[in-house]
Amino acid sequence: MLTLYRPGTSWFYRAPAGPKAFALLLVVLGVSLLPSTYSCAALAGGVTVLAYLVSGVGLVELGRQVVGVRWIIVITLAFQVLFVPMEPAIANTARVTAAIVIAALLVLTTRVADLLDALERGLRPFIRFGLDPARIALVLAVAITTVPVLTRLAVGVREAQRARGVRAGLVSFVIPFLVVSLKHADELGDALTARGVN
Template identity: 60%
Template structure:
């Protein structure tokens, strides 16, 4: 099963999964609640840059190489979002809303990059323990949340790999030649994920 975890000894790597998830959730919520203004777009951008700078990813560029990789991976989401917003809301709102969406995604990706999936799963499961009183299975809910959290950055990485492979072969970039191999890789990842879950006794 593909994982985006990057071993390291930075601040976020050393922070326990539970508190780290709460901090990231708070940061994503704060970014999402910003108004649709130019200064809010700047604040969301600064939040993303600072988060990657202090993460200790050791990419040789103080986290900016990995941040650029994450943004590049969601470029189609950015393009579609900003285009739709420009048509209906105008430049300021379109830029601000798109920046907030992108910042929320890359901040979530940072949690996956600095936390092992098993540690994140255990932390979410412990946090949901009180829900057992309501006949909710914390293990299943935690698994669902963890898989969902991991899927977006994984699909972004797969999309980037497809484009890099096409460029290496000198293929022209167009939507038709991109979609088929991307879907094949995404379905392969889904199969591997299903096999991994089955091996762990998840029905």
């Protein structure tokens, strides 16, 4: 499994994976539920900056994450502008971007093994209902790491296009991005099947 973990020494890196994931979930939910106004879009941005500063990850990494999701931002804004006025379109895009970038803090500051252990521990009470905590934890961990992985794939596609002199454009980006995304999903599926996860 591809991980985007960046080694660090701040208190946020040392925090247990379970409480860290829960705290980030609350922040993401809070940002997602903000009203669709310019002031709330600014608030979502401010919360994101604060989260990266407080966690010790820093603004340089925040910049990398925002650049990494730039195509998600463009696509989200383009579709929003088609159906809603400009203010909610910008606010909705800001909230989606903030939620993605804040959620990325979890995989940036937590090793996948620690994340899996925390998820499995949290799901143990559900064994009595016939659930397999190890399998569910693995599926959830894969889901959590999917957005950052897709971000990295998007950056790779754009860099490859730039190296070949392909002009930037939505259509010229989407098709190769879908191809590499589906290839990644296929490889991930094969890897999970090889480990007995069906």
